[in-house]
Amino acid sequence: MSPNGARVFVFLQEKGIEIPVEMIDIPGGGTRTEAFSKLNSLGQVPVLELDDGSHLAESVAICRYLESLYPEPALFGQTDKEKAFVDMWCRRMELWLFNVAGDVGLHEIPFFAEVVNQNADYAADRREVYLHRLKWLNDELADGRTYLVNDRFSMADIIGMGMLLVAAFVNLHVPETLVHAKRWEAALMARGSFPKMPGSADAS
Ligand SMILES: N[C@@H](CCC(=O)N[C@@H](CS)C(=O)NCC(=O)O)C(=O)O
Structure with missing residues (x-):
């Protein structure tokens, strides 16, 4: 698994959050297609698709957003x-x-x-x-x-x-x-x- 994608997977597991996940074949060129570049113009995973159809990239930004939806256990600090x-x-x-x-x-x-x-x-x-x-x-x-x-x-x-x-x-x-x-x-x-x-x- 990719190290940046792994951050989000760990975060989801630690929070007990279940969301649909699609794995991208990076060595097979899955991040370098035109379709993928529409999800993240940098051609990188992870990407979170939001309910309004927008796409959030950057592992820490994704985790921060998930923390706001699922505050417990707090993984970005309590006080x-x-x-x-x-x-x-x-x-x-x-x-x-x-x-x-x-x-x-x-x-x-x-x-x-x-x-x-x-x-x-x-x-x-x-x-x-x-x-x-x-x-x-x-x-x-x-x-x-x-x-x-x-x-x-x-x-x-x-x-x-x-x-x-x-x-x-x-x-x-x-x-x-x-x-x-x-x-x-x-x-x-x-x-x-x-x-x-x-x-x-x-x-x-
Ligand atoms: N700063 C980004 C880095 C994302 C990143 O570098 N992703 C790598 C995998 S760990 C990637 O998708 N590389 C695909 C490629 O280079 O084609 C984050 O934290 O999400």
Whole structure:
């Protein structure tokens, strides 16, 4: 499953929301058709079709909209302060980690040669940066908390799940030495909503 689509799937499962889902065959070119570009002009999943026929793209925007329709359990924070911290951690996970692992994929996986001018040196640099930033995450989690914000599972952890997934696609894993990041990863993997990882027995 695609890492950004997985965020919405995890969100739906954590909320217990059931909606009709259509899977798009990305390697088969399903996001690059004219019909799909009418749903999202960037040619990317996920996309949520609303009752009025409009189409909402961007995984975090979709999840935010679903949170407004299904407030419980709150995954974007409960109090104003918690909401702000979830926001901070969503941005950190997306911009500081997820996108770095994503860049490795964009610059190494042949399918994405149409999307970027692939550069092997840049990909190698991003691999190092990702591992360096995992050390930062490990230090952040050294206070022993289970999840990123207030010990309560949130959207920031969901982006973290997507990060683990996108990294696994390019064979980047949390080193055993980063015990706090490993503890956080184990807590995420223990949740029933954790996405199927590449290479796992039941991965699709
Ligand atoms: N910022 C977007 C990123 C969406 C995205 O990159 N989707 C990828 C899959 S993870 C995609 O559909 N790629 C299709 C393609 O490149 O043709 C989000 O959060 O939804």
